[in-house]
Amino acid sequence: MLLGRADEVATIDALLAAARTGRSGTLIVRGEAGIGKTALLDHAARAATGFRVLRGTGIESETELPFAGLHLLFTGALEQLDRLPPVQARALRAALGLGEPAAGDRFLVGLAVLTLLSELAGDGPLLCLVDDAHWLDPGSAEALLFAARRLEAEGVVVILAAQEEDFPAPGLPELRLDGLDETAAGELLDQHASDLPHHLRDRIRREARGNLLALRELPQVWRDGRSVRLDQAFVDQIAELPERTRTLLLVAAADDSGDQQVVLAAGGRLGCSARDLEPAERRRLLRPADGGPEFRHPLIRAAAYRAAPLHRRIAAHQALAETYAERDNVCARAWHLAAAADGPDERVAAELERAAELDRGLGGYASVAAAYERAAELSPDTGERGRRLIAAAEAAADAGRPERAEASAHQAELHRTDPEAQGRIALLRARLAEERNRPMAAHRILLESGDARMLFWAVESAWAAGDLAAAELAAERAPDGAPARALALAATGLNHTRPGGVAEGVTAVRELLAGGAADPIRTGLRTAWWYLLLGDHARAHELACTIERSCRERGAIGLLPHALALLARTEAHLGRRHEAVACGTEGLRIAEDTGQEAAVGPLAAVLAWAAAVAGDRGRCTGLIAPARTPEHGHGAVRARAALPLLELGLGRHEAVLALLPDILACPNRMDFRSAFPDLIEAAARLGRTEAVEEPLYRYTEWAERIGQPWAEAVALRCRALLASDVEAERHYRDAVALHREGNGRPFERARTELLYGEWLRRERRPSEARPLLRSALEVFEPIGARPWTDRASAELRAAGESAGPVAGDVRTRLTAQELQVVRLAAGGLSNRDIGAQLFLSPRTVGYHLYKAYPKLGVSSRNELARLELAAEGS
Known part of the structure; x- marks a missing residue:
């Protein structure tokens, strides 16, 4: 038992015990240097009987070398790489320098790490220990954290030790160490x-x-x-060592690659040999390790480097650079040359630039940024310095480090004033603003750039922020016929800023669609949203499925949340609420894990709608609350648009109508268009039809212009609610016929049937009401629309028919994660293929299937096919 650490030891022992039963766990151990983090990791290693143990350490001198931490951690486990899915194996091999460059989504390496950890736990539980995690290179840290958040049922324990707040790991359990009592x-x-x-x-x-x-x-x-202080004590101890021992310790501290041969070879260039380590070993400054003696504590390593004068440090780095040159390690050589440089040096800057491009092939974008930043510092020429700073800023943005990207971009502006460079900087800053969900900031950056090519994106950003006047002003700078003008017409027209504008807006969207999509994912996402503006859910869904599938096949995890937001929206429109929740839940988890703020709003909007349909007030309002920001995007507004539906379903008609002023005052009124029928129904219930004349006019005009039968049917339903008896019946009858003709928006069709059935029952025509009410119930109950199910059941009973339970939809028995897994399994995919698609380990996939089978009343994959759960495109 470690003295004074009984509770901490119990926490670790509990993680190990759970892993022996197949459950995974992660723990971040935090505390100051010397507080006992390493001792706890040592305890975990000793207590992990029957475990395979991987152990690594973050090295300060290697924080800029891409995936250096992963390389040290997995050195003894590389035989398992062949068992990974090909895309993941290529990405991880490239990251570890074992294969051809495979640049792509930066999160793909994290998925490969997750699968590798699962494979390594195949014959028993696995313990993964990383000390000094705050010194991990960004790529390794990001990959390990990505994997750790997705561990569930693999029997893997990951414990990362880090100093205080130097290693952000939101969402993961933490254990903070204070001093011993x-x-x-x-x-x-x-x-x-x-x-x-x-x-x-x-x-x-x-x-x-x-x-x-x-x-x-x-x-x-x-x-x-x-x-003296402890750190000074180590400095003093090292100062008492023989000169060659101090030199060899300095070389080890400057590199510490884990390769003793590298250290000895570089030391040999400075007149040292392995025997010179003996005095340091006798003083317990070093300890035995598999690869040779290593520093007993990071403070000793720091003291060995800090105690050396500058000229000796330069000599150590030069010796290491020469050693790595013999081993054809371009990146390590470049960084040691940079550390040895005492002023601007174009030769070294060029070496770093070459290393940066090699790092890009490994997917190490943070390392690319660091190499370009240092290359810029060493560039004698001002123009070259600016060019390299722009490259550094772009790489930092790709690495998900916006503050670092902004800093490099600001420095670049001071050195490059030519239009091409200024345009790249403006695009970068606009992109960073968009990713932080600040569309008006992006708009201003694009507009101020003075580059006509950016006007389209400037209009798009202003529309997203709800500033339609700014969108129009930006479009006026574009030539006639430019896409920016069509986009501004779409924005202003569809938001009813002027009489007759809807017709112009619809025409403008069709014009934009005719322009085609160059990029199957990025431009495709925009194209699919335009289809939604026209109410063409089938086309939007088809495109959404293609984009989502492409993201998964390419491992484009960074774009996947946006694709899932789109797919979830189309699933919701097509009446597949459970699938919409599954897509939205996965997308929201990935967006939050990867810091993609701009994707959170659209995902929260779909999930808020699903919660509103189910009558889940707590869930719905919880998703809406974060959307109340001064500069919100489309997604945030759509999330708030679910509130009228929630209140209507719960029968709180006054609460629905109380939302009307805020909705009409919103610049992006079209984002609240789905709420107009809710407002109209609530007003009709309260006899306050005059209050909703404007929403009725706006919705009807839009429905007529887009020409979608389902939208025209909803408009007729709204007219029926406000009409006299004779007109009401005609509108209801025509609405039901249009719904069945278009076969779109099942939930809206069921609402129309419910209202018509209620009207018929009040008119004492129960036999005509019953088929409509039964049809509505058959839509509401399977999708879990509880308030609407209760209402339809009550009406059906009042119409003289016992409302027995509708054959339950098996999807209601599953969690969102289970539903995704089961649908893919029903389509014939293996656990490994499912894991690759859903960014889960194969073992976690098996765990979800194990939990789902009893809920579905099946015992094997073969039986899933009869449940008709297969995912489209699987």
């Missing part, structure tokens, strides 16, 4: 300082403040007759 500190000193007088032991305890390393090391400092 007085009792534990005293017991430890009894073990390590029993020969010292009590007054010295008391002084050491006060100075150590519970720091485990200090309690162990300071007694020897006092024995040596000194009283």
